[in-house]
Amino acid sequence: MASFTHRFLLFFSCLVCFTNSFPVLGSRSSFALFPVAKDAATLQYVARISHGTPLRSSDLVVDLGGSFLWVDCDSGHVSSSRRLISSCSVNCSRAKSHDLGKKTCLLNTNCYVFPDNGVTGLASTGELVEDAIAVDTVDFVKVGKTTTVDHFFFSCAPAFHLQGLASAANGMVGLGKASVSLPSQLSSSIGHPQRFSLCLSPLNGVVLTGNGDAVFGTKTARSLVYTPLTIKQNDYFIHVKSIKIGGRRLSFHGEGKYLEAKLSTTVAYTKMESPFFATFSKAYAEAAARMNMTRVAAVDPFGLCFSSKGAVGNKMPEIELVLQSEMVKWRIEGENLMVKVNKERICVGVLDGGYEQSSPILIGGLQMEDNLLEFDIGSSMLGFSSSLLFKGTPCSSFLQDSKLKQFI
Known part of the structure; x- marks a missing residue:
C-alpha cells in the first residue's frame, strides 16, 4: 500500500463553483494539473485529493464518463466544514441536470443524487455536499500556489459502493460533462475553456484542464x-x-x-x-x-x-x-x-x-x-x-x- 501511495506526485487539485457569488480562483492560471497513478492489481487509474477540515487525503479512481466526484464520507474522520445541499436549491438542480427523471424537491430536505460506480456499473443514492478542498493553481509566473477552496460540490456514497475499486480508493472522480464533474467545475470557477487533456501511463500519467501547451510542449500539443x-x-x-x-x-x-x-x-x-x-x-x-x-x-x-x-x-x-x-x-x-x-x-x-x-x-x-x-x-x-x-x-x-x- 505504501509503495502505491508514494507513486503519486501531487495531491489532486480541484477548483470549484457554480455561481458568481462563489470565489473565482486562479484567474491567471493557464492550467490545473492532476498526476495519476496506475494501480497494478486492478489496472485502474487513481488520483488523490485533499479535502475537509482538517484536510485529509482520498485516493479516487478516474472515471472518464463519470458525473460526480464521489467519496465514502462515513469512513475516517468527519469533516467539520462539510455542508449538506438543500433539495430545492439551485445547486441541487444543476447537479441533477443530467438526470432523466423528475426533478421535484421538498422543502427542508437534503439533495440526493445518484453517483455511478463506473467499474461495476452500479448506482447508489448519495447526498450532495460541499466542502473545503485543497487546490493547486498554476500559472506562468508561479507554479504550485496552493490554497483552500470552501465550495466544491461532490457526492457522498455508501461504503458498499466502493466494491470493485482499487483497495486504496475511497471513491471516484468523474470527467464527464455533468455540471458537477471535475472539468465542469474547473471551467466554471477559473474560466478555463471546456477542455481537458488525458495522458495515462503505466507509471505516472496526467489529467489536465485548460491549456496544456506549457506541460506537453507546443510541438506535441499542436500536432494532435x-x-x-x-x-x-x-x-x-x-x-x-x-x-x-x-x-x-x-x-x-x-x-x-x-x-x-x-x-x-x-x-x-x-x-x-x-x-x-x-x-x-x-x-x-x-x-x-x-x-x-x-x-x-x-x-x-x-x-x-x-x-x-x-x-x-x-x-x-x-x-x-x-x-x-x-x-x-x-x-x-x-x-x-x-x-x-x-x-x-x-x-x-x-x-x-x-x-x-x-x-x-x-x-x-x-x-x-x-x-x-x-x-x-x-x-x-x-x-x-x-x-x-x-x-x-x-x-x-x-x-x-x-x-x-x-x-x-
Missing part, C-alpha cells in the same frame, strides 16, 4: 489530429469508419456505416461486440501468421495469444482505427496493443465484449496509455496523438520538466 466527439449523457464516443490490421481493411457487415467507439478509463483493455471481435480475431491471426508468428493457447481474459519467441520487441501487426477519412487514423501498436503474459507468451489486448456491450467498440485504458487525448467539450472534438512512445515523450515524462518539479 482531431476527430468529432459525440457526448451521450456523460460518456465520450468517436466514430470509426473502418479498421485496418497490418494495412489491410477488415470487412464488417453494414459497410458504409460508422462503428461507435466509447472511450473508457474503467476497463483495462479494448472490447468489441462478439460479431466484430470474431471478424477482428480471424483477420489478426492471419496477419500475424504472415509475419511468421505462432499462435498459442489463449490465457484468460485474452482471446488471441502468440509465442513471444518470434516477436522481436513485441513487433506485431498494427491496428489502425480509420475515423472520418483515410487521413485521420488512430494507430494502436507495440505496448498499446500487446500484453506480455509470461516469458513465452504475448497476447493481444483486445477482448470479446459479448453480445450486449453498450457500443460496438469500447476503447480501454491500455490503448489510451501514452497517447495524449484532448477532450474539447466546447467544440465537440477529440484531439489525439497516437503513441508518444515512438516520439520519446511518454506521458510520465511530462512531470519531469524542471518547472513542474514543485509538484513532486
Whole structure:
C-alpha cells in the first residue's frame, strides 16, 4: 500500500463553483494539473485529493464518463466544514441536470443524487455536499500556489459502493460533462475553456484542464489530429469508419456505416461486440501468421495469444482505427496493443465484449496509455496523438520538466 501511495506526485487539485457569488480562483492560471497513478492489481487509474477540515487525503479512481466526484464520507474522520445541499436549491438542480427523471424537491430536505460506480456499473443514492478542498493553481509566473477552496460540490456514497475499486480508493472522480464533474467545475470557477487533456501511463500519467501547451510542449500539443466527439449523457464516443490490421481493411457487415467507439478509463483493455471481435480475431491471426508468428493457447481474459519467441520487441501487426477519412487514423501498436503474459507468451489486448456491450467498440485504458487525448467539450472534438512512445515523450515524462518539479 505504501509503495502505491508514494507513486503519486501531487495531491489532486480541484477548483470549484457554480455561481458568481462563489470565489473565482486562479484567474491567471493557464492550467490545473492532476498526476495519476496506475494501480497494478486492478489496472485502474487513481488520483488523490485533499479535502475537509482538517484536510485529509482520498485516493479516487478516474472515471472518464463519470458525473460526480464521489467519496465514502462515513469512513475516517468527519469533516467539520462539510455542508449538506438543500433539495430545492439551485445547486441541487444543476447537479441533477443530467438526470432523466423528475426533478421535484421538498422543502427542508437534503439533495440526493445518484453517483455511478463506473467499474461495476452500479448506482447508489448519495447526498450532495460541499466542502473545503485543497487546490493547486498554476500559472506562468508561479507554479504550485496552493490554497483552500470552501465550495466544491461532490457526492457522498455508501461504503458498499466502493466494491470493485482499487483497495486504496475511497471513491471516484468523474470527467464527464455533468455540471458537477471535475472539468465542469474547473471551467466554471477559473474560466478555463471546456477542455481537458488525458495522458495515462503505466507509471505516472496526467489529467489536465485548460491549456496544456506549457506541460506537453507546443510541438506535441499542436500536432494532435482531431476527430468529432459525440457526448451521450456523460460518456465520450468517436466514430470509426473502418479498421485496418497490418494495412489491410477488415470487412464488417453494414459497410458504409460508422462503428461507435466509447472511450473508457474503467476497463483495462479494448472490447468489441462478439460479431466484430470474431471478424477482428480471424483477420489478426492471419496477419500475424504472415509475419511468421505462432499462435498459442489463449490465457484468460485474452482471446488471441502468440509465442513471444518470434516477436522481436513485441513487433506485431498494427491496428489502425480509420475515423472520418483515410487521413485521420488512430494507430494502436507495440505496448498499446500487446500484453506480455509470461516469458513465452504475448497476447493481444483486445477482448470479446459479448453480445450486449453498450457500443460496438469500447476503447480501454491500455490503448489510451501514452497517447495524449484532448477532450474539447466546447467544440465537440477529440484531439489525439497516437503513441508518444515512438516520439520519446511518454506521458510520465511530462512531470519531469524542471518547472513542474514543485509538484513532486
